[in-house]
Amino acid sequence: MVVSSNNYIWLFFSFSGRVSRWVYFLASLLVGIAQVFPYYRLLLVPEGSEAAATWSAIFLLVLAGSLWPHVALSVKRLHDFNREGFFAIALFIPVLSIITFFVLCLYPGDRQANRFGSVTNSRR
Numbered sequence: 433m434v435v436s437s438n439n440y441i442w443l444f445f446s447f448s449g450r451v452s453r454w455v456y457f458l459a460s461l462l463v464g465i466a467q468v469f470p471y472y473r474l475l476l477v478p479e480g481s482e483a484a485a486t487w488s489a490i491f492l493l494v495l496a497g498s499l500w501p502h503v504a505l506s507v508k509r510l511h512d513f514n515r516e517g518f519f520a521i522a523l524f525i526p527v528l529s530i531i532t533f534f535v536l537c538l539y540p541g542d543r544q545a546n547r548f549g550s551v552t553n554s555r556r
Contacts, residue, residue, distance in 0.1 A: 442555055443508075444501040449555040450512040450541065450548055451505065457537050459505050463498050470494050506532075511548035512541030 442449065443459055451459070474487035507517030522532040541552055549555070 443505070445504055446555070447504055447507045447517060448511075448548075449508050450546075450552045451508040452512065452541060452552045453509075453537055453539070455553055456505055456509040460502065460533070460537075463501050463505070467491075467494055467498055506536060509536045509541075511546075512552055513539060514542055514546040514548065 443451070443455070444463075470487055470491035474484060474491055477483040477487060503520050503523065506520040506523055510517055510519055523529045545551070
């Protein structure tokens with residue numbers, strides 16, 4: 433399989449197709465690392481400083497920017513076991529979001545084709 437920028441655009445920004453548990457976990461980990469880094473930097477600087485304001489703004493931008501990829505990944509993961517992407521709304525309910533993440537990481541997808549695609553980790 434040739435990895436191109438189109439594959440990454442599809443993985444993080446498209447709502448069509450299916451992804452496996454492993455791809456979902458690794459891509460979610462990458463999104464999580466992108467969120468944690470500015471937060472870590474924010475914790476290292478003194479409160480109320482100009483650097484704190486800068487890192488706080490960067491953290492909020494990264495957090496807002498990572499919502500779309502997180503939802504897109506979750507929708508494709510739901511598609512892998514033939515569920516509507518609408519159920520990704522559970523990711524925004526505080527305690528349920530943690531449970532939902534673990535279910536998406538652990539629940540096996542359909543081995544055969546379903547209405548969302550013929551092959552896991554591919555576009556529709």
